[in-house]
């Protein structure tokens with residue numbers, strides 16, 4: 001804190017910077033270098049040894065004596081075999097920032113500009129979008145990283161290409177800006193959105209693509225017999241969730257969630273009402289009750 005304060009009050013750090021463009025064997029090589037003239041404010045953290053990049057700058061490439069057009073001698077050359085690494089997974093913070101600066105994923109400069117002030121979503125909705133992806137199990141947590149589930153990967157694979165790119169948001173932003181400047185009719189924009197939605201739905205309806213995520217370690221849902229997937233929760237708890245749209249049964253660390261228990265109770269009420277007064281036969285509600293009792297006995301053991 002004290003250092004920062006002194007740094008603010010100190011003179012500028014003055015340096016020469018040089019960009020070298022070298023040619024050898026028909027290939028272009030680039031290098032840049034800095035040579036510090038006066039340390040200025042960098043002297044302060046330098047003295048306490050806190051500045052990490054100071055070392056590079058105190059011992060810069062010796063620039064003096066280099067002129068444009070100089071011919072240099074290659075003293076050694078070496079071919080290195082390198083492997084590119086895939087981009088790092090997003091954390092919640094980096095994903096929020098990627099949504100905010102979604103323009104960086106767009107090539108077209110005018111589109112890039114139209115989204116630069118807004119990004120995808122708004123400051124108020126971006127975190128909610130991520131929460132929704134988590135709660136619907138399109139992504140899951142792996143420590144502090146977020147990773148797509150089989151369901152999420154399948155969604156991206158089968159979704160129409162327009163919906164996978166921030167370009168759509170950018171195009172809409174561009175048109176909204178035109179509307180606010182009185183250059184476009186808002187009714188035309190609404191009509192286009194409606195038409196596009198109908199077209200997308202129609203294409204999906206006609207498409208032969210099947211949404212069939214590869215749930216590797218799925219187990220059978222005790223309520224409907226559908227597939228239950230496993231994801232890691234916020235506190236590293238193991239969540240199992242039924243993927244049948246009409247079911248929604250969930251377990252956390254092997255126990256039915258409050259929502260799942262409420263579902264069972266409402267099913268019992270619903271099917272209990274079906275039972276006729278004088279009937280001696282078991283109703284569907286009896287089966288659900290029996291299954292719940294069996295499960296709670298198992299838990300106590």
Ligand SMILES: [Zn+2]
Pocket residue numbers: 221222223224225226242243244247248249
């Ligand atoms: Zn189910």
